[in-house]
Amino acid sequence: xxxxxxxxxxxxxxxxxxxxxxxxxxxxxxxxxxxxxxxxxxxxxxxxxxxxxxxxxxxxxxxxxxxxxxxxxxxxxxxxxxxxxxxxxxxxxxxxxxxxxxxxxxxxxxxxxxxxxxxxxxxxxxxxxxxxxxxxxxxxxxxxxxxxxxxxxxxxxxxxxxxxxxxxxxxxxxxxxxxxxxxxxxxxxxxxxxxxxxxxxxxxxxxxxxxxxxxxxxxxxxxxxxxxxxxxxxxxxxxxxxxxxxxxxxxxxxxxxxxxxxxxxxxxxxxxxxxxxxxxxxxxxxxxxxxxxxxxxxxxxxxxxxxxxxxxxxxxxxxxxxxxxxxxxxxxxxxxxxxxxxxxxxxxxxxxxxxxxxxxxxxxxxxxxxxxxxxxxxxxxxxxxxxxxxxxxxxxxxxxxxxxxxxxxxxxxxxxxxxxxxxxxxxxxxxxxxxxxxxxxxxxxxx
Numbered sequence: 001x002x003x004x005x006x007x008x009x010x011x012x013x014x015x016x017x018x019x020x021x022x023x024x025x026x027x028x029x030x031x032x033x034x035x036x037x038x039x040x041x042x043x044x045x046x047x048x049x050x051x052x053x054x055x056x057x058x059x060x061x062x063x064x065x066x067x068x069x070x071x072x073x074x075x076x077x078x079x080x081x082x083x084x085x086x087x088x089x090x091x092x093x094x095x096x097x098x099x100x101x102x103x104x105x106x107x108x109x110x111x112x113x114x115x116x117x118x119x120x121x122x123x124x125x126x127x128x129x130x131x132x133x134x135x136x137x138x139x140x141x142x143x144x145x146x147x148x149x150x151x152x153x154x155x156x157x158x159x160x161x162x163x164x165x166x167x168x169x170x171x172x173x174x175x176x177x178x179x180x181x182x183x184x185x186x187x188x189x190x191x192x193x194x195x196x197x198x199x200x201x202x203x204x205x206x207x208x209x210x211x212x213x214x215x216x217x218x219x220x221x222x223x224x225x226x227x228x229x230x231x232x233x234x235x236x237x238x239x240x241x242x243x244x245x246x247x248x249x250x251x252x253x254x255x256x257x258x259x260x261x262x263x264x265x266x267x268x269x270x271x272x273x274x275x276x277x278x279x280x281x282x283x284x285x286x287x288x289x290x291x292x293x294x295x296x297x298x299x300x301x302x303x304x305x306x307x308x309x310x311x312x313x314x315x316x317x318x319x320x321x322x323x324x325x326x327x328x329x330x331x332x333x334x335x336x337x338x339x340x341x342x343x344x345x346x347x348x349x350x351x352x353x354x355x356x357x358x359x360x361x362x363x364x365x366x367x368x369x370x371x372x373x374x375x376x377x378x379x380x381x382x383x384x385x386x387x388x389x390x391x392x393x394x395x396x397x398x399x400x401x402x403x404x405x406x407x408x409x410x411x412x413x414x415x416x417x418x419x420x421x422x423x424x425x426x427x428x429x430x431x432x433x434x435x436x437x438x439x440x441x442x443x444x445x446x447x
Contacts (some may be wrong), residue, residue, distance in 0.1 A: 023156060027168040029218045030153045033104060033344045034172025035179070036208070036215040037145045038437025040111040041076070041138060041263035043180040043204045045272045048397075050279070050286060051186065051201045055119045056128045076139030077394030080386040085242050088379030091148055092241035095224050095232070096378065100148040104219065107141035108212030110134045115205030147382030155225035155374075160312055163435075166366030167308020173301035173361070174354075177271050181297070183207065185290040227374045241379040245372070250261020252371040257387030258427035259320075259326050260368070263361045264392030265420040266327045266353055269413070270296065273400040274338075274350070281404065282341050292343070296350040297407070300358050307362030315435045316367040321428055330356050335410030370434035394419060 070087050083103075091099040120127040151168045157165040184203035191200040231237060238244045245253060271293055278289040310320045328354045337349030365385075372380035396416075403412040 004399035023165065024157075025163075025218070026156050026222065027153060027165050029222050030149050030165075030169045031171050031175065032218055033215045034146065034169055034176040036172075036211040037104060037142055037149075038106050038172045038176025039179045039211060040107050040176075040208050042177045042271060043111070043141055043183060043208065044076075044114070044135065044138065045177075045397075046180050046184050046202065046275065046290075047201055047204075048272065048273065050188075052131075055201065056131050062192055063404030068429035074387050076135050077386070079139025080389055081383065083140035084147065084382035084386040085143075085379065086140070087144020088147060088245075089241050091144070091151075091378035091382075092376055093237050095134060095149045095228055096148045097143050097219070097222055097224050099378070100152065100219050100222075101216065101254070103141045103144040104212060105146065107138055107145065108208060108216075110137035110141065111208045111212075111218035112206055114210075115202040120218055125389075127443045143157065143382060143386050146365075146385060147378050149223060149359055150381060151228075151378060152222060154366050154369050155227040155377075161309075162370070163311035163316065163363050163366045164305060164309045166351070167311075169360040169365055170304050171301050173267065174297040174304070178294055178297035178301070179211075180204065181271075181290045181294045185287055185294065188286055188290070191410060200428045204386055209246060220334045231374050236375055238375050241376045242383070244294075245376045245380045245383065249376065253380060253384045253387065255427045255431050256371055256384035257380050257391060257425050259431060260364050260385060260388035261392035261427075262324050262327055262396075262417075262421045263357060263364060265390050265396050266357045266360070266416055268393045268396040269334075269400065269417060270353055272348055272397040273413070276397075276401065277410070278338065278346065278406065282338060284341070284343075288343055292347045292350050295347060296354040299351060301353045303358035304362040307359045308341050308366070311366065311385045311435070315433050316363045316370075317431075317433050320360055320367065321361050323356050323358070323362075324421050324425045324428065326359060327353065328418045328442070331414040331417035331421075332411065334417075335414050357391040367434055370437045371431070437443060 026420065087099045087103060112132075117130055117134070123130075146169075148173070150166060153165040153169050154162045184201075187200045187203050188196050230415060275286075275289050278284040278292075279286055307319050307323070319365065330349075334349040334353050337345040337352075340346070365381075368384055369377060369381050371384075399416060400413045403416060404410070406412070
């Protein structure tokens with residue numbers, strides 16, 4: 001079994017961090033790159049909630065069609081684990097930058113291909129099969145993207161601002177979701193329902209090619225991280241990073257994934273299930289629900305760096321646990337406010353849950369990165385986070401849709417959110433604070 005060695009014998013202070021101006025450029029580049037990736041992922045989620053049940057799964061009652069569409073949506077989360085292991089291996093062996101370029105290109109090709117995919121009426125059963133295959137490619141790409149983007153930010157950042165710059169990477173999630181929702185909002189506003197189902201839904205997928213081009217250009221001008229360069233100069237890379245992670249950091253991987261689970265539950269409760277619940281059960285218009293999601297995502301973009309910076313002052317765990325507790329406390333109010341069928345109250349419910357999510361999600365990237373030594377950080381960070389997606393994000397649309405069908409009440413879904421939060425909180429408590437961690441040292445004995 002491969003072992004993890006210290007990155008180098010010299011102290012962490014020997015690592016040269018990026019200058020302030022360069023750090024800002026790196027942060028902006030990380031935001032733009034991850035925004036493109038998450039746009040590609042969440043444009044699929046939006047389409048799953050609004051049109052895929054009719055385009056790729058016709059002939060089923062609405063509930064079954066929606067479940068099948070969400071099942072295809074969830075398939076990417078299994079692929080993300082494989083992508084995390086694959087890209088993590090080469091990211092720890094060859095470097096962060098090259099893997100970011102490959103993952104972005106792979107995601108762009110898959111998303112563009114979905115926009116060209118014939119529907120069920122043209123090629124029959126091959127339509128959902130090919131949709132599933134392309135969704136899996138998306139998952140593989142994102143499995144390698146997120147961890148690399150986080151490391152490009154936090155490994156360049158000074159020790160007292162790692163939480164801040166790690167949270168900038170997290171902006172890609174609400175920003176990508178916002179752009180995806182905006183793309184569908186504009187498209188559905190300009191087109192009739194028939195035109196949207198016929199060809200209009202393809203436009204947001206095809207438009208991703210422009211975003212990918214911008215992301216590739218920016219990432220080509222980024223430099224490799226100083227901490228990895230130090231490992232490379234000392235020839236300290238391990239041969240099998242995943243094996244090293246599982247043998248020495250297994251507890252951190254598992255507990256980190258479980259601790260992050262509630263972020264996926266709360267966010268997908270809003271951006272995936274919430275759209276379906278609002279339109280199909282409560283009678284909100286498609287545009288109304290898209291607008292609510294868009295506004296709450298815009299607020300989240302502002303809040304994430306604030307909570308990231310707060311974690312640099314008081315610690316990662318206090319901020320994250322505050323967000324998890326808030327997710328549990330806001331679970332029932334979210335559905336009480338949605339069930340009023342009033343736009344303003346529904347928006348308030350979304351804003352409350354999104355605020356809790358921001359507190360939870362803002363510092364979590366840096367927290368997970370600080371659990372692992374440099375030589376295996378890409379693999380450990382990526383696998384742990386993608387595990388959380390499998391536990392929280394993948395299951396949420398399916399479970400919540402099934403719960404609503406079985407009970408007819410949003411309260412059952414609120415209990416699901418509370419349960420997810422409790423499990424995440426327990427796992428987080430079992431991990432130690434990482435704020436003062438020596439980032440250049442091996443941390444296999446941390447728990």
